[in-house]
Every structure is written in C-alpha cells, then in structure tokens.
Amino acid sequence: MSEKKLAIIATKGTLDWAYPPLILASTAAALGYQTQIFFTFYGLQILKKDLDLKVTPIGNPGMPMPGDMPFPVILQTLPGVQAMVTSMMKKKMKNKGVADLADLRDLCIEAEVKMIACQMTVDLFDIKPSDLLDECEFGGAATFFEFAGQSDINLFI
Amino acid sequence: MADFDQELDASGLNCPLPILRAKKSLGTLTGGQVLHIIATDPGSVKDFEAFCKQTGNELMESKEEGGKFYFLIKKV
Numbered sequence: 529m530s531e532k533k534l535a536i537i538a539t540k541g542t543l544d545w546a547y548p549p550l551i552l553a554s555t556a557a558a559l560g561y562q563t564q565i566f567f568t569f570y571g572l573q574i575l576k577k578d579l580d581l582k583v584t585p586i587g588n589p590g591m592p593m594p595g596d597m598p599f600p601v602i603l604q605t606l607p608g609v610q611a612m613v614t615s616m617m618k619k620k621m622k623n624k625g626v627a628d629l630a631d632l633r634d635l636c637i638e639a640e641v642k643m644i645a646c647q648m649t650v651d652l653f654d655i656k657p658s659d660l661l662d663e664c665e666f667g668g669a670a671t672f673f674e675f676a677g678q679s680d681i682n683l684f685i
Numbered sequence: 686m687a688d689f690d691q692e693l694d695a696s697g698l699n700c701p702l703p704i705l706r707a708k709k710s711l712g713t714l715t716g717g718q719v720l721h722i723i724a725t726d727p728g729s730v731k732d733f734e735a736f737c738k739q740t741g742n743e744l745m746e747s748k749e750e751g752g753k754f755y756f757l758i759k760k761v
Contacts, residue, residue: 555701558708559739625699625726635705 534561535676536683541570543581543614543629549685550574550632557639561680565636566672567664568646571685572653575645575660579630582614637663644671687745687757689721690714696725696753703729704736707758711742714760719745722756729754 534556538549549565556563567575574581585591585604593599594616603609622628627635637643643664650657650666657666676682693710695703703724710720722733730747733756737744746757 551701554705558701558705559736625697625702627699627702639705 532559532561532681533675533679534563534681534683535672535679536563536565536685537672538565538567538571538574538685539569540685541573541581543583543617545685546574546581546629547626547632549683550629550636551627552683553641554632554635554639556681557636557641563636563639564642564644564675564679566644566646566667569649572645572649572655572660574629574633575643575664577659577661579633581629582610583617584610585613586610633661637661642675688719689757690718692721692723694723695729696723698724699726700728700732704732707733707736708740711758711760716760718760720758720760722758724754724756725752727754729756733758 534553536549536553538546540546549571553563553565573579583591585593585599586601591613643661644667645655645657645660645664647666647668649655650660691710691714693706695706698706703722703726707720707722710722714720726732730749733744733747736742737758741761743759743761744756745759746755748755
C-alpha cells in the first residue's frame with residue numbers, strides 16, 4: 529500500500545477554527561498519511577510559539593450559549609466578553625476531554641506533519657520568523673502545489 | 686476477555702486523542718501483539734473500526750460495558 533497524502537490550507541486564527549486542521553492532520557498521520565499544512569493569513573497564528581488564540585461570539589450566531597440563553601449582539605461587543613467566552617470555551621473543552629491546542633500541535637510535529645508558513649503573509653503582517661515554531665518551514669503557493677498536486681486529499685480550512 | 690500485551694486507558698479523552706494514543710501504543714508493540722484499549726468517547730467505536738480498516742491492524746473485539754468501550758487490537 530503506497531503512502532497516501534493529505535494537504536491542508538489553514539486560514540483561520542481563532543481558537544475554535546484552529547482545531548480542524550490540527551485534528552485532521554494528526555489523525556491522518558496516525559492513519560499513515562504523509563501530511564502537510566500550509567498556514568496562511570490568520571492561520572499563521574496557529575504557528576506562534578506563544579499560542580494564545582481567542583474565540584468570539586460576534587458574527588457567529590451558531591455558537592451555543594449555556595442554557596441557550598439569548599446573547600444580543602450589542603452585548604457581545606462589550607469589553608471582556610471575548611476573554612470570558614474564550615475562557616468558557618477552554619474550560620468546556622478541558623471538561624470534555626478535548627485535546628489542548630498546544631498538545632495537539634505537538635502531536636502533529638511528533639508525527640512529522642510538515643508545517644509551512646506562507647512567506648507572503650509572514651511579510652505582510654511583519655511576523656517575526658523567530659516568533660513561529662522552529663519546526664515550521666517557509667514557502668509560497670508553488671511550494672504548496674508541489675505537495676498538493678500529488679495529494680489524495682486537499683482541504684481548505 | 687482474551688489476553689493482551691499492553692493496556693491503554695483513554696477514558697475521558699475525546700476525538701482524536703484515543704486514536705492518537707492507540708497509534709503510539711501500537712508503535713511500541715511487535716507484530717501479533719495485542720493492545721487493550723478502554724475509552725469513554727462514543728465516537729471511538731466507529732473510529733477504531735475505521736482506524737483498523739485503514740492501517741491493517743486487526744480489531745479483534747469491540748464491546749460496550751457499563752458506559753465504557755473496550756477494544757482489542759492486534760498489531761499487524
């Protein structure tokens with residue numbers, strides 16, 4: 529059985545949306561896939577050594593609130609709401625045995641998931657390469673296609 | 686319950702951790718040895734079936750007892 533390949537583009541930098549690329553990449557690696565994630569725009573936040581992602585209910589009417597309580601948008605914009613919702617989400621994840629994001633990222637690295645930071649957006653946002661994981665490499669769209677072109681599965685997240 | 690060579694307690698862990706831990710444990714076994722896994726994630730039932738189908742390891746047993754899930758996987 530020849531090795532299957534999975535290519536993922538991770539574009540989002542919120543706590544919730546950081547999970548799908550890392551869950552899928554780590555699981556694929558466990559199943560024997562050779563896996564690569566290309567982090568671009570806000571997805572670069574997932575590569576920060578100091579991982580401190582947030583989640584906000586703003587613009588996300590699908591986010592369940594405790595006891596289905598109504599949470600009017602105007603209140604969601606108040607200072608401190610983002611920090612509160614983020615801490616609630618982290619607590620809930622811990623209670624439910626959901627992996628800590630940094631641990632999940634470590635598992636990906638351990639499983640030799642290749643992490644590529646989009647050079648263009650690193651430059652665009654003046655991100656210091658030293659702020660990103662030592663394991664990550666830098667590349668552009670052509671670098672992504674080199675691997676994606678031979679992949680069995682390509683996901684844009 | 687059949688004999689096993691190693692036990693992994695993945696109780697309280699959620700997707701994809703039981704699979705990732707099982708993969709790691711299987712890595713320490715040699716071909717033909719058996720891993721016993723205990724999990725509480727109901728999704729792990731289908732996931733271990735799929736994991737074994739794709740990795741070639743043999744799912745010898747999968748059962749639920751008292752709200753927990755038990756699996757026996759023989760390393761290929």
